[in-house]
Amino acid sequence: MNVIKSISIIGAGNLAHHLGKAFAGRIKIYSVYSRTHAKTQVLAKKLDCFAAEKLEQIIPADLILVCVNDDSINHIISTLPKSQKIAYTSGAVELETLNRQVDVGVLYPLQTFSLDKSVDLSNVPFFIEAGNEELSQSLFNLAGMLSEKVVYANSADRKNLHVAAVFVNNFSNHMVHIADDFLKSKNLEWTYLLPLLSETVEKLEYSSPFDAQTGPGRRGDEKTLNEHSEMLSGIQKKLYQLITKSIQTTYKK
């Protein structure tokens, strides 16, 4: 098995920053390239490496890590030299849909990253896939430098995890946004609900979401459900009713 000792990074967004910083000091980072040179320079400075102005200037390495948006992955990978091993970091893009698949793999960290907030990668699951066993193992070991939870997963599993992640992260966050929006319209602050939100998540560390469910929907408290529904309007009301229906269906099974 080939041990990956050096990388170059394409992309300079949140994920490129977090992975770059995590790998710095563990392996060599040769260069960074992104479409926006100002962003490239910021990241290259952080990682103490070369800031490529053009894609052709990216320095060949044991691996090029492609951290760009889903729509650009195929094009970028097609452009890189055939001799170059590559991994991309997307949950949604299937390996088999790419024009080039030889020496291409996936290293997908299932986490949400913000530029200004550090994340402990050691407990973040990394999902690995590659067309051949050797690259697959190399990527497994590479991810193992950062995380204790590295798992082989094919493109279908990765897509399934990505859908689930949308519910867990994007949709939960939107539920909190609705609470915020609704309370603001009543001159109340949603920050009153932060301890409730923390406890909601803490419970799920030892209880299944099925068992942890509480509230008027699960209890079938029709009086409160109707009152709440009357207090809401527009799409918030529709959401209240549909999610309540889904909760009630869950516990009628």
Next chain:
Amino acid sequence: MNVIKSISIIGAGNLAHHLGKAFAGRIKIYSVYSRTHAKTQVLAKKLDCFAAEKLEQIIPADLILVCVNDDSINHIISTLPKSQKIAYTSGAVELETLNRQVDVGVLYPLQTFSLDKSVDLSNVPFFIEAGNEELSQSLFNLAGMLSEKVVYANSADRKNLHVAAVFVNNFSNHMVHIADDFLKSKNLEWTYLLPLLSETVEKLEYSSPFDAQTGPGRRGDEKTLNEHSEMLSGIQKKLYQLITKSIQTTYKK
């Protein structure tokens, strides 16, 4: 102002347990009554107080704390002696809908409680309301023994907070349940998503949910949205589409 130095508790559910244990050692607890005597006995033993078999046996105290389900509050309060000060703990029941309102107030902790998990009450917001100023202040100080966040709020505000709490707790939890349910059907484990869930909440401690939103809905990534939608069915598909629509509407404003 009358300082509350003693209480009796009606109810022996999660909230009665948590509040009872929190007050024990700080004020005197005379007695507990609930409809199910076995549960009454468990709590009374924990609190080292009298286990009343009938409501009439509850020992008068500076305050009787009524921790029963919403539908029973009015009846219980009507039954208690006129000379007895009372507080109930519900977010949804309006003071003005009760048959008796004299010397009746509200002490509403905005949190979710499970029997087997201790909760730090010091950061839990308590919302206080009473028909007269004196009881209102007494309840404010009583809650202040447990929490640093005690706030006066009328019944309308309390109801608004309760609706918001349904989104933050019940609906977020249901989003995680759907992720769990979906992944199970694909032979994958939702626990892979726990670090993502923790991070989702950690972000909200310093960022608004509006700013924290990420994902294909916010980005307007139609290809991924369509693919995800195709992977789901039934009410899960409807939820995916309606919540996505709500996210897109939020960022078009």
